[in-house]
Amino acid sequence: MKVFFSILFIGFSLSTIAQKLDKQEAKVWKDKLKNMSIEEFKSLNENMSRDEAKLAQYQKTTQENNTQTLSKDDELSVLKQRIKQLEKETAEVDASDKSDKGIVFKVQIGAFEKVDITAQANNKKTDLTAEKDNNVKKYTVGYFRDYWQADKFKKCLQNQGITDAWIVAYKDGKRVDIKDVLKEVI
Numbered sequence: 001m002k003v004f005f006s007i008l009f010i011g012f013s014l015s016t017i018a019q020k021l022d023k024q025e026a027k028v029w030k031d032k033l034k035n036m037s038i039e040e041f042k043s044l045n046e047n048m049s050r051d052e053a054k055l056a057q058y059q060k061t062t063q064e065n066n067t068q069t070l071s072k073d074d075e076l077s078v079l080k081q082r083i084k085q086l087e088k089e090t091a092e093v094d095a096s097d098k099s100d101k102g103i104v105f106k107v108q109i110g111a112f113e114k115v116d117i118t119a120q121a122n123n124k125k126t127d128l129t130a131e132k133d134n135n136v137k138k139y140t141v142g143y144f145r146d147y148w149q150a151d152k153f154k155k156c157l158q159n160q161g162i163t164d165a166w167i168v169a170y171k172d173g174k175r176v177d178i179k180d181v182l183k184e185v186i
Helices: 002-020 023-034 038-097 147-159 178-185
Strands: 103-112 129-133 136-144 166-171 174-176
Touching: 103 147, 103 178, 136 147, 147 166, 166 178, 174 178
Parallel strands: none
Antiparallel strands: 103 136, 103 166, 129 136, 166 174
16 A cells, blocks of 8 residues: 555656656656665655755744844844944033043143143143143143043053053142042042
């Protein structure tokens, strides 16, 4: 009985293949099928079934991955918008936080008698500032309310080659000895 169904299936398969193939190709496949044993045919069908199941699973996984990707893309878009919003808010806070009240730390990068970059230093587009003390022009970079952020920035400058960088402190807009204010902030 199994042999009968197998032959029936083979015949049906061959007629389907023959419809899609030209006569010469159909003849080649018929000959291959005739030379195939029942065990080989069974193995071929089992392999085909396994492959179809794997293909279905891969297609399902691919669809799930595509759905997750779209979801992550949406999340990424929302996060990018949030970053832009936070950057705008940070810029507004930074602009309003640069008052002279309280304790502020800056990193001094040099003090010179003959070098004058005051025009570039006091440009509102940079954090580079200059102040004159007798005949010496002192140049500072940054504006920090937190000592440790200033220290991190100082170390970054030193790693970039500005080895003489050091932290200076201001209280209510006036330069003070750093020792006097560290007690208050640390």
